[in-house]
Amino acid sequence: MSDEMEQVVVTGSGSRAHLWPRLALLQAVLLLAAVVIALPVAFRSMGVLLTDGQARTLYEFPGGQAVTAATTQALAGSESYFNVAAINLDEDQGSITLAISGHRVCPDAGCSTLTLNLISLEDDADVRRALPPSAPMTLAPDQEIFSQTVQLPVRGQPSQYPFDDYQLWLGLSGKVEVDGKKIELTPELLAKRAVITTQNQLRDYLMVPPVEIDPARATALNDPQAFVAVQELRFERPVHQEILAVLLILLIAVSAIMAVAMRNMTDLIVGIGSLILGIWGVRSVLVPSSLSVVTSIDLALSIIILFVLLGLIVRAALHLHKKSELPPVTWRRRSRG
DSSP, X not given: OHHHHHHHHHHHHHHHHTHHHHHHHHHHHHHHHHHHHHHHHHHHHHHHHHHTOGGGOEEETTTOOBOOHXXXXXXXXXXXXXXXXXXXXXXXXXXXXXXXXEEEOXXXXXXXXXXXXXXXXXXXXXXXXXXXXXXXXXEOTTOOEEEEEEEEEOEEOGGGTTSOEEEEEEEEEEEEEETTEEEEOOXXXXXXXXXXXXXEOOSSOEEEEEEEEOHHHHOOTTOSSOOSEEEEEEEEOOHHHHHHHHHHHHHXXXXXHHHHHHSOHHHHHHHHHHHHHHHHHHHHHHSOTTOOSOOHHHHHHHHHHHHHHHHHHHHHHHHHHHHTTOOOOOOOOOOOO
């Protein structure tokens, strides 16, 4: 009878001794599978960013269709040609810089004076009272070639990095001078006189194909001018930044958990400082220095450090309890009367 009990005790202690290695093996296999699946997607995203294919893609305003050689030839008889390119996005300031360039093909009588307003709109026309921030642009009759940069507000949450995206409803209004009279631009007049394209030249963002927005959806009752056209521009982080951030956070979390669980107490106390510094050092790899806000990566790393410290406290308490030779702590269920 005693031999059987001894065999049961040995078997139970052996199974507990293999628990952590088996859990570690399971985590390693799952992480390996995630890396194998995610890396091809990340490499494809890196290729798109490195080849800079988006900088050569132009989209019609406001329709959002990609410009082709056939559509360019069909609009060769227009008077004015505009290109609106996104060249800089400041996450901290919440603003985007647009480079507006182009030329005008004037008839013998000369070009008309053209005044344009680029407006940063939102889907809040039902509650908005004042006109949103705008940037004016005036072209004189003798101004055949033009180039100008403007800044407009953009909507987005940089604290969600690397899963942050930024949105701009680019509205257009203006007036044109015809026979000495200023006439408010209409969609028909704009289509007859001007060709406008939009383009992404941001280095760290990809632009989703633009979407045309109904101007009535963004027009408030007290707006001084009617919007000729509205186009939604949305900028997203490359997929590989999101994948690498998730994988590195998972890897550093698993490494920290295994270090707390499997190191002996002396090595853990001595090396806890370097372990925490190593965890926080991942931030410099993932978060660009231009972001000064608290991001989701900062929160994730802080949670990992918190659990590492909690694990250290638990292990220290168990270690000191064992060294003090106190009776073991047992949990007994109360019997129901």
